[in-house]
Amino acid sequence: MISIVVPTLGRPSLHVLLEALPRHAEIVVVDDRPSPEAPLTVPDHVTVIPGPARGPAAARNAGWRAARNGWIVFLDDDVVPEPDWAERLAEDLAGAGDDVGGVQGVLRVPLPAGRRPTDWERVTAGLADGKWLTADMAYRRAALTAVGGFDERLPRAFREDAEIAFRVRRAGWRLEAGHRGIVHPVRPESRWVSLRTQRGNADDALLRRLHGAHWRSVLEIPPGRRPRHAAITALGVAALAATVAGRRGWALAAAAGWAAGTAEFAAARILPGPRDRHEVTTMLLTSAAIPPVAVAHWLRGWWRWRAAKPVQTVRSAATHGVATHDAVTRIAPARVAPDERTRAADRSVAV
Template identity: 35%
Template sequence: MSAPVPVISVVVPTYQRPDLLERCLAALLKQTLARDAYEIIVCDDGPSRAAQDLAEAANERTEGRPQVRYFPVTRTQGPAGARNVGWQAARAELIAFTDDDTVPEPAWLEAGVQAMASGVEAAAGRIVMPLPERATDYERDAARLGEAEFATANVFVRRSALASVGGFDERYTQAWREDSDLHFSLLERGYTIVPAPGAVVIHPLRSARFAASISSQKKVMYDVLLYRNHPRLYRERIRRTPPWLYTAVTATLLAGVCSVLAGWQSLGFASLLVWAVLTLLFFFRRLRLSAFTLRNVGELLVSSLVIPPLSLFWRVVGARRFGLAFP
């Protein structure tokens, strides 16, 4: 006798974070939804024995349902491709997406199923990212995920809707904007997306190395891809105008350096003075709401010098890669 088809399939992409995956799976196995009503699909974007062992151990500890299934992902790189593997292997019509670094509340799935009961194509749950009392700029920026309209750390989508838009665009090889791309694809198809405030996942902040915001600028090139795919919705919901401050900072820096090298000392020093003023404004704007600690101040000072030109550099890289002037 074949096993009953679950009501909902949970897709969890993971990449070399077995400790976080273990915590996530433990929370998923404590859901209030009936055990035979859901399955868990672990999509390992960096196939490892550790992740496979965790999935198999979770399956062995559970009497009956939910079944925990493990899939190594080797054809693509990035969470977009991993999620495609997951929902395509899912046995349910309803697909729940979360990440390996979240802790879903016990009633998460039950609330998600209820939100989808009216026949809508998708629902977006609530992401809670607790901030420390003295949050750094990096932590405050990361916590903005909790304000996102549609983030794959906590969304529910019908399998038929995913199939109709082609799932996730696998050109997003990092965890950035792939969820917005799916969101916009669903909206452009005319599908209904509702909030599911009772479906809550906790997303604890992770520690980051010094000036981590510098390396994260590489993700900006995926803004170009999102703009190329959905220019109208990008302007309406992401960025209405180009990044003028970054452009001005970078332009005055280049003008100053080039002028000094060309022997135009007065013009060069004037341009560098404008660059310094704009950079300080950027620095103080970021510092105003974040922790006034030596580490955070130093991190903000270093990253404020680097971020504007580096961000524009990655936009140019994105424009070259995806064949479009950057937004």
């Protein structure tokens, strides 16, 4: 049997999702609104529990610990399952071997026809290439219990799914790609969304502390532009400092380097896009602001998490019942003990 867990901030898209899910499945909606003014309106067969309002990682932990079944399927509240999603989910999980701890769904992002996608649309479309995204990710309860759930120090919908996937694999489980599909529409956003998303650099600093210098390859995350952002920011600071010090030649050289770096960044974002006035203006403004904002968030996270330690996991030879503890520090005790029913429930897959 499976349970479906959906953290939500009460977006209207939640109702579209719930209508598309099978009515006979256990569905747990985690209401993670900080100050809900009214209860969520959901179908009668859906269970709503209050969330801790500390981000999606903490909300998912609350959801899977409240659920009853051996497979936990995490869905975002803004996705739409394809018509045969339930049947293909059952096939994905029924075909999973005993050593498989998780199975990912196929994510599709529809882009507008007749024009090039905007920067935000391209960023959203990039989710389709992501690994182990909890937009649609099924985990065995045993695997979640072994690793203590999601790391709640990651407060955003950013990297928390890649981080738990690494720990699940390190605990001895395999992860597989399934065949069920969901559609992830591009959510409307303001022109400044790219600046807000730079807060994720603080989370990257935590992951660097936890997983070392090669954390991106360890967590299967593509390379980013932070080194370039740091260089551009350093050049901007150097230009200002040289100007204040009256070193005109140094100021001009540093300013030229800053301008060249910023222009390259803006061009990389403008050229693939629609190139209309609104998009070009947005890209120019945000491309100048993103490097210092990204570096500031990284430094903030680096200082905040300077003493951070990894979460404790249980390394097991999944199908052989052998378990040992890795020598790492736990940030919080698990709120659910391993369930004696887990193994039997894992083998009974029904949607």
